[in-house]
Amino acid sequence: MxxxxxxxxxxxxxxxxxxxxxxxxxxxxxxxxxxxxxxxxxxxxxxxxxxxxxxxxxxxxxxxxxxxxxxxxxxxxxxxxxxxxxxxxxxxxxxxxxxxxxxxxxxxxxxxxxxxxxxxxxxxxxxxxxxxxxxxxxxxxxxxxxxxxxxxxxxxxxxxxxxxxxxxxxxxxxxxxxxxxxxxxxxxxxxxxxxxxxxxAYEHNLKKELRIRTDMLRWAVNDLQRTHELMLLTLGDALDLRDSETEGHSKRVTAYSIALARALKISPREIKVLAQGALLHDVGKIAIPDAILRKPSKLTEEEQEIMRAHCVRGYEMLCRIPFLADASEIVLSHHERFDGSGYPRRLRGSKIPLGARVFAVADTLDAITSDRPYHKASSFAAARDNIQEGSGTQFDPTVVEAFSKISCEVWLKLREESVGEGGDRVLLREVFLNLPDFSGLQDFIAMNFSDPQALAVS
Incomplete structure (x- = not known):
């Protein structure tokens, strides 16, 4: 065949x-x-x-x-x-x-x-x-x-x-x-x-698993960030309660610093660090004796030296915490002056961290407009004049210029919202806790003003 x-x-x-x-x-x-x-x-x-x-x-x-x-x-x-x-x-x-x-x-x-x-x-x-x-x-x-x-x-x-x-x-x-x-x-x-x-099929399943694990990681990170934020707010509250004369100071200077950073168009990451540093700037006062911290009269030279040590003490507390390492530089430098006459390192000009230069203006603004043992609160207009006089000596002229373009009404409204003088004391805490991370704090000001032009820079 x-x-x-x-x-x-x-x-x-x-x-x-x-x-x-x-x-x-x-x-x-x-x-x-x-x-x-x-x-x-x-x-x-x-x-x-x-x-x-x-x-x-x-x-x-x-x-x-x-x-x-x-x-x-x-x-x-x-x-x-x-x-x-x-x-x-x-x-x-x-x-x-x-x-x-x-x-x-x-x-x-x-x-x-x-x-x-x-x-x-x-x-x-x-x-x-x-x-x-x-x-x-x-x-x-x-x-x-x-x-x-x-x-x-x-x-x-x-x-x-x-x-x-x-x-x-x-x-x-x-x-x-x-x-x-x-x-x-x-x-x-x-x-x-x-x-x-x-x-x-393996690639598809791998991508699916990666998405699931990424979401889980994101949730865990967000939860950790909220825990960090709650810890920061709790520390800030503890500091304010220890010094009854400056109650609400940490929240106010944090809100002022964020508003000023927004006007300066600072990056979200820098705003995050600034907010942390502003909220914890006086954490070193935990090491200051009550007799000095609560003294109603003027401090002696020796007592002033002890009080000034709170910058270094605060830095030493925070620098060992990874997520607060950058903020610790603001805590260390928040009493430096632009002309180099500040403490503890007598830094001058741009050698002072930008966050510390912004905070210096916010801190002075709150100090002038709040009651203290040695003076009564002044108006925001008076605080503006005082800060403008310190441009180039105590303060960075660029920061002062941005500060001067924000109306006094905005600062007053922000003060009321941040500490609850308008009846909502927990507003700032809620804003902190509901943000996915500190970079969103740049939107804090916009979230708290009904007038969209309130923060407009002329």
Missing amino acids: TPARKAMNFAMNDLRPSQKAVRRSDDCSARLQQTESEMTSESGPILESPDASGAARSLMEDTKARGSRIPSKQPTILVVDDDSSIRLLIGSALECWGYRVDLASSGNEAKEMIDRDSFDLILTDMLMPDGDGFTLLDWVRANRPGLPVVMVSAASDIGMAIDSMHRGACDYLLKPFDHRKLFETIRRALEQRLEILHAR
């Missing part, structure tokens, strides 16, 4: 038990009988099978023994060839190996079927009446990326094979080929597709 007849008998015998698995419009049995004689032409057989009976079974068993990762669900393969005899023969061989098969006689028909149905592999001839296999390959790459394509051709042109691989084909078969070659090519292509699908 000729090789072609053996191949035809192989296809006919293995096709009968599972006829329904091959989805095609023409009658497979009739077409195979009609083309039996054609397969013995001079061109030789398309499929060479030296052991047709049981070849499919032995190949499948060999594949299982090697641990094939092709899923148990039947993969669907589209066979595209304008020669019906070849199309039917390849389709029947694939069917007997357990694959679902669709048949297309042209590239255009294949495109319609790919648009309509789902396939795991395309097996296409190189030369067809409505265009070569490259046209279909390019279309699949553009419209179904990831769908493997195996090119089949009778032309033994190595350049054409290389070109097809460069254009995205996963393999290239030369006619005639035997069953084992076809089967191994199909198996490799499907395993490659499975690996791609697994990689995509």
Whole structure:
């Protein structure tokens, strides 16, 4: 018996038990009988099978023994060839190996079927009446990326094979080929597709897990930040309660500092540090004896030296806390003067941290407009004049200029809102606790004024 007849008998015998698995419009049995004689032409057989009976079974068993990762669900393969005899023969061989098969006689028909149905592999001839296999390959790459394509051709042109691989084909078969070659090519292509699908699923799951863990981390960070903010506010309250004459001072200077930083267009990160430093600027007074801290009369020179030590004491407390390390510089420098006559390091000009230069104006503003043991509160207009007189000596002229452009009404309103003189003492605390981080404090002023022009800089 000729090789072609053996191949035809192989296809006919293995096709009968599972006829329904091959989805095609023409009658497979009739077409195979009609083309039996054609397969013995001079061109030789398309499929060479030296052991047709049981070849499919032995190949499948060999594949299982090697641990094939092709899923148990039947993969669907589209066979595209304008020669019906070849199309039917390849389709029947694939069917007997357990694959679902669709048949297309042209590239255009294949495109319609790919648009309509789902396939795991395309097996296409190189030369067809409505265009070569490259046209279909390019279309699949553009419209179904990831769908493997195996090119089949009778032309033994190595350049054409290389070109097809460069254009995205996963393999290239030369006619005639035997069953084992076809089967191994199909198996490799499907395993490659499975690996791609697994990689995509892994990437998708990894991204999903990353989003979940990122959200969890964000919630944890926000919760930690709120804990930090609550701790800062509690410390500020404790300091104010210890010195009844300056009750509410920490909150007021914090609010003033934020407003002034906003006018200076300071970055959100710097505002965050400034707010922390302003709220805790007097934390070092915890180490100052009550006899000095609460003394109603003027301090002696010796007592003044002890009082001035609160800057260094406060710095030493905060600098070892990572999230307050930057703020500790403001605590250390908040009594420095622009002309270098301040303490404790006698810094001059831009060597003083910007936050400390801003805070110096805010601190003086609150000191002048609040009752103290040694003077009664003055108006915001008087405080403005006093601060302007200190420009270039006690204060940074740039900061004083920005301060002068904010109306006294704004400062008065901010004082009332920050300490509750208008009836809402907890407003500032609520604003702090509901912000995701300190960078949002730059919006604090805007949140507390009904007039959007209240903070406009002329």
